[in-house]
Every structure is written in structure tokens, then in C-alpha cells.
Amino acid sequence: MKSTHSIPLSSLLISLICFTSCETKTKENELVGIPSKPNIVLIFADDMGYGDLGVYGATEWKTPNLDQLAKDGVRFTQFYVPHAVCSASRAALLTGTYANRLEIFGALDHTAKHGLNPEETTIAEMLRANGYSTGMVGKWHLGHHDPFLPTAQGFDSYYGLPYSNDMWPHHPEAKNYYPPLPLYRNTAVIDTLDDQSMLTTNYTEEAIKFIEESKDKPFFLYLAHSMTHVPLYVSDKFKGKSEQGLYGDVMMEVDWSVGQVREKIEELGLAENTLIIFTSDNGPWLSYGGHSGLTGGLREGKGTSWDGGIREPGIFVWPNHFPAGKVEEQAAMTIDILPTLAEITGSNLPDLPIDGRSILPMLEGKEMESKPYFAYYNRNELQAVIYGKWKLVLPHAYRSIPEGTTMRNDGIPVKYHMLNLEKAALFDLGKDPNETTDVAGSNPEILTRLKQFADEARADMGDALTKSEGAGLRKAGRVE
Numbered sequence: 001m002k003s004t005h006s007i008p009l010s011s012l013l014i015s016l017i018c019f020t021s022c023e024t025k026t027k028e029n030e031l032v033g034i035p036s037k038p039n040i041v042l043i044f045a046d047d048m049g050y051g052d053l054g055v056y057g058a059t060e061w062k063t064p065n066l067d068q069l070a071k072d073g074v075r076f077t078q079f080y081v082p083h084a085v086c087s088a089s090r091a092a093l094l095t096g097t098y099a100n101r102l103e104i105f106g107a108l109d110h111t112a113k114h115g116l117n118p119e120e121t122t123i124a125e126m127l128r129a130n131g132y133s134t135g136m137v138g139k140w141h142l143g144h145h146d147p148f149l150p151t152a153q154g155f156d157s158y159y160g161l162p163y164s165n166d167m168w169p170h171h172p173e174a175k176n177y178y179p180p181l182p183l184y185r186n187t188a189v190i191d192t193l194d195d196q197s198m199l200t201t202n203y204t205e206e207a208i209k210f211i212e213e214s215k216d217k218p219f220f221l222y223l224a225h226s227m228t229h230v231p232l233y234v235s236d237k238f239k240g241k242s243e244q245g246l247y248g249d250v251m252m253e254v255d256w257s258v259g260q261v262r263e264k265i266e267e268l269g270l271a272e273n274t275l276i277i278f279t280s281d282n283g284p285w286l287s288y289g290g291h292s293g294l295t296g297g298l299r300e301g302k303g304t305s306w307d308g309g310i311r312e313p314g315i316f317v318w319p320n321h322f323p324a325g326k327v328e329e330q331a332a333m334t335i336d337i338l339p340t341l342a343e344i345t346g347s348n349l350p351d352l353p354i355d356g357r358s359i360l361p362m363l364e365g366k367e368m369e370s371k372p373y374f375a376y377y378n379r380n381e382l383q384a385v386i387y388g389k390w391k392l393v394l395p396h397a398y399r400s401i402p403e404g405t406t407m408r409n410d411g412i413p414v415k416y417h418m419l420n421l422e423k424a425a426l427f428d429l430g431k432d433p434n435e436t437t438d439v440a441g442s443n444p445e446i447l448t449r450l451k452q453f454a455d456e457a458r459a460d461m462g463d464a465l466t467k468s469e470g471a472g473l474r475k476a477g478r479v480e
Helices: 009-031 064-071 086-095 123-128 199-214 246-267 286-291 334-345 444-461
Strands: 039-045 074-080 133-138 157-160 181-185 188-193 219-224 274-280 311-317 326-328 372-377 381-387 390-393 396-400 417-421 425-428
Touching: 039 246, 039 334, 064 246, 064 274, 064 311, 086 123, 086 334, 123 133, 123 219, 123 334, 133 199, 157 199, 199 219, 199 246, 219 246, 246 274, 246 286, 274 334, 372 444, 381 396, 381 444, 390 444, 425 444
Parallel strands: 039 219, 039 274, 074 326, 133 157, 133 219
Antiparallel strands: 074 311, 157 181, 181 188, 274 311, 372 381, 381 390, 390 425, 396 417
């Protein structure tokens, strides 16, 4: 149970507006034969690049199921995560709130004494309060202690890893630092893994089992694949299937998994009443060379706030409600998923303020007013502001692979070096998605407006780069 909070007036008004609009939307849906509580399947990949799907440009391997998913729904070309790293990205997804606001930074490991605060409301808690069965399969990464595990954060069941699959004794740069990799069922460790070749298959089987067991009431499935995060593992059925090599094999198995989930939904007659969302937590881990994904030409990758690190595939499918085959060019972010699901299902928004907004009109083919989105990294560094097609990159240090580096294809990373962006740079992503040309000098009004957005974010959430203290910060949960 959540504790009782004093609720800001703004949140009450937002909740009232959403409740009223959700009631209206529910009645409209019933009139046209669309059930008011669709099943929801949220599939979240790990370290998958913007260019890793065929429909986003990949030619090195085949992703027929994901490509079909895009053809059947809405595919975003400018869909973002607010943090280019594991734990922070997942906290933002599940709470609709910037993770730096919640004191979740970086990637939590086995030594962490903190996690997502139980006072926060996750998508699972929001939907379970509205009559949904909730299940999670895959990588959690929001705290491995009991108060922070999925079953304490709104999920009826959990099967998966508590953190990243490279946090094990075989890490190439930290051998024997990590303990054996634990596999959980609910709150119990049921195994430790020394071989991950069946991980994607096992996740898929568990996801299908949850769907079968939950078919008679609305359900929410959060399937968070450990792949394509290194170390890469693939089952025998996909080993050697890609001309590219192991990464392509892994991509093909993740694609197969999506196909298996859709096939089961269709077999049970649930397709017309199931909303499927597919995206990833951040861009590819480029230092791993052939064991990393594709940016689709975007600048840099995981661990940076350039678009290669934070722009992801974003696909939303809901038959008879979202247009099929629509390519959506408006900017959106994973923090928008929770409020969008709240509006669709008629669920109450969290008591505590959130940062996302419902993008349901956008998914229905309508234009929405642009909203400023922020990219934070490291310990509360505000590194970028995105506003429609405009992006302001603020002065900061970022990692990059030195030009001329010989890349590897054996699971051993090369070394990054640090570069410094000395002056704020403005990019027109509509004309320059690769962020090559600073157009600040020719767009002074846009530059001023985005800098104002940055100042507002600093006042609200702080900024370590400018030593700003935020007034709207909350605390992570902690154990002794």
C-alpha cells in the first residue's frame, strides 16, 4: 500500500481533467465497439539502436515481426528516452517521471542499497488499481532488495534478472567483482546463470504463460528483454542465422520473441483488444564493436545525450484505434507512456506529480503542441533540451570512440575517451538528424526559448553542470 500524501492542487486538477476525459473516451470507445480496458503489452529491449529494425533501416539482419508490428500501427521517427543508461531509463518509463527527479541515476548493481521508492506509482500499480492483472518478465534494474522488487511495485508476478546480464563474474573488465547472476521468480532466487543462451527463449515462454493465465481479464505484461545488452547470447535455433554474426542472431531472436507473443495473442482471440508497445532503454553500446547495434547514422550511442544515445524505435499498435502504417514525426518520450495508458484505460494518474503527458491524440493521427523534453545523464547533469525538431545540446563532457580505433567483434570493448562540448549548440533535427551543424547563430529566438526551458528544468530538477539546486526533487528508497 502507498502512504497518504498531500497532493498538489495542480496534480488534482490534472487528475480531474484526465478522469473526465477518460470517462468520455471510454463511452466513445464503447459506442464504436472498442472495449474500455485493452490488454497492454509493453516490450522494452536493452541497448537496441535506432537503426536495428528493418523498418528503421537495418539490412544486416531481418526483423520481419517487428517490421510487421510497425506496419500494423504507429511508428515514431523521433521517440526518445530521457536517460541513456539502464536504471534511469527504466525508472522514467515505469513512473512517467524523469529518473533524476527520483534520485535514480546510472545502472544499479549488486552493491546498491537503494531503488525506486515504493512511494512512487508505477504503470503496474496504476493499472492494477483499475482491475488489471500485472506481470513482469525480464530485466528489472530498479533495486534488487525486497522493497524494490517488481512484486513490491505493482506486479502480481515476476520472472527475470534483477539487473544487467553483464553484472556477473565473467564481466570482461571486472572479472570476479560481481557475484553469480541471480534469476528470480517473484522474490526468490531460483537459479544462478552461467549460460544465458536460453534467456530470450525462457522470457518468451514466461510471457506467453502469463498471457494464457490472464486472458479472461484485462492484463498488463511488461516484457523487458536482457538482449541486446552484452554479453550476447542466443539459442541454438538462431545461432549462425545472421550474416552479420552474433549480434544479428540475437536481434533475430528478439524479433522471433515479439512474433511469438503476437501469435499467442491472436490465437486467444485477443488481438483486437490488445495494445502493444515496443521500444528500448537507450542506444547501442558502441565500444563493443560488432557486439553492438546500429545508430541509423545518429551521433554517438549509449551513455551520451546525442541522439544516438537517446533516440529509439517507438512502435504503438492498437487495431481499430490507432491508424495502421502511420509514420509519426512528432517528438515524444517514454515518460509519456504512463499518462497515455491512464487516458486509454480510464486509470487515475499517480498522486505525486509526473513529467510525461498523454500522447493519445498523436497516436490517433492528430497534431499536438510541442513539449520540451530533457536529457539528463551522470549524476543529474542536464545535457540537452529537445523541442519538436529543435535540439539544444548544453556544454558538457561526453564519451566517444577515438577516430581510427580498430573495433573488435569478440565481446571485449575498446576504450572511450572524453570530449568536451565547450559551447551550447543548436541543431535542426528535421534537416540535420545526425547533429553535425550548429545553427544557433542563425536562430537566436529558438536558442533563447530552449535556454529558457533549460533554466526552468534547472529550477525544478537541478543541474550538476551549473550547480543548480532543484525544488522538485524526491528521494529514492533505501535499505539499511
